[in-house]
Amino acid sequence: MRVLVTGAGGQVGRAVLASAPSHVSVTPCTHAELDISTERAAIDRVLQCRPEVIINAAAYTAVDRAESEPDAARRVNTEGPRNLARAARESGARLIHLSTDFVFDGASAVPYPPEAPTRPLSVYGATKLAGEAAVLEGLPERSIVLRTAWVYSAGGRNFMLTMLGLMRSEGSVRVVSDQVGTPTSARSVAEAIWRVVDLPDVRGVHHWSDAGVASWYDFAVAIGEEATEMGLLAREPAVLAIATEDYPTPARRPPCSVLDKRSLMAFGLQPIHWRKRLRSVLQEIRDG
Numbered sequence: 001m002r003v004l005v006t007g008a009g010g011q012v013g014r015a016v017l018a019s020a021p022s023h024v025s026v027t028p029c030t031h032a033e034l035d036i037s038t039e040r041a042a043i044d045r046v047l048q049c050r051p052e053v054i055i056n057a058a059a060y061t062a063v064d065r066a067e068s069e070p071d072a073a074r075r076v077n078t079e080g081p082r083n084l085a086r087a088a089r090e091s092g093a094r095l096i097h098l099s100t101d102f103v104f105d106g107a108s109a110v111p112y113p114p115e116a117p118t119r120p121l122s123v124y125g126a127t128k129l130a131g132e133a134a135v136l137e138g139l140p141e142r143s144i145v146l147r148t149a150w151v152y153s154a155g156g157r158n159f160m161l162t163m164l165g166l167m168r169s170e171g172s173v174r175v176v177s178d179q180v181g182t183p184t185s186a187r188s189v190a191e192a193i194w195r196v197v198d199l200p201d202v203r204g205v206h207h208w209s210d211a212g213v214a215s216w217y218d219f220a221v222a223i224g225e226e227a228t229e230m231g232l233l234a235r236e237p238a239v240l241a242i243a244t245e246d247y248p249t250p251a252r253r254p255p256c257s258v259l260d261k262r263s264l265m266a267f268g269l270q271p272i273h274w275r276k277r278l279r280s281v282l283q284e285i286r287d288g
Contacts, residue, residue: 001025001052002024002025002027002050002051002053003024003051003052003053003197004026004051004054004093005017005028005029005055005057006029006034006036006054006056006058007030007059008028008030010057010059011151011155011156012057012189012190013030014155015185015187016055016057016190018187018190019187020194024194029045036076036081039079039083039086042083042084042087043086045087047090050091051093052093052094053093053095053096053197054095056084056097057098058076059076059128060073060127061124063122063124064249066123066124066251067123067250068250070123073123077127077128077130078130078131081097081131081135082131082138084097085143089138089139093142094143095143096143096144096146096196097131097144097146099131100124101147101209102128102253102254102257103118103120103125103132104118104119104257105121106179106256107256109256110260112258112259112260113263114263115205122251123251124251132205141203143203143204144202144203144204144205145204145205146193146206147205147207147208148184148208149182149184149209150182150184152183152185153185153186153187154281154285159219160278160281163175163223164232168233170237172239172240173220173239174242175217175219175241176215176216176217176244176246177215177216177218177241178243178244178255179244179254179256180213181213181254181258182211182214183210183214183219183277184208184210184274184277185210185278185280185281187280187281188208188210188271189208192208195264195268195269196264199267206263206264207261207263207264208259208261208264208271209258209259209261210272210273211271211273217239219278220239222275222278224236224239226279230283230286231286232282232285
């Protein structure tokens, strides 16, 4: 099976490449190799590669900077997916498009199912939602929108690595405790994507994250505990819980964005608890 992966240099993109099954021939495209916001470039690359499946992991993910750079976010998060949907329509490929929990306002007290009403609070969330619509409208019979949340990995830029750096240098961190979601390993997202690749009847919007629920404070405490136990930190750091209002940011975050994963669990996928996945990622860092 021929698969084209856009955003191959990002966290999920790298995890997708690392976990590719043996029966798949992958063509990776980083942003430098393919700017999906350029329609002609996207169509030409897809027609050249003739993939059976396109995995779009490319995104503008600078959530706060997007508030002052809405056009840049829109080009990648909205126009890019629209271009890939057009390319997939011309070539006959399926398109798996990665999206985010930031399409929700976080006001729900229960996990969001895929069909829940959306109400993004930020430019980032709004551009990602518009990208979803572009994919679903442009390729209704052969597209999958896969929303995930709080993604981290052993490389790149993410909350876990930021916390480790601060814990080493400062010995303590202040972390928001009133925003709740599910920390999710990039490897978990990649495994779900490959499972969907092998399920040709799956289409529409689905959710995937690791199992369990945590606040950013809970996540930071777990990072400190696990990293200390593994020897990545000399001593367990102090983690101070603060409120969102004590850490103002340009972009508003959904206060509770836990995702309901049952639509994919019906196909046999089983999520792993976020704390177990955290240990695996920290072990990857420790072992080099």
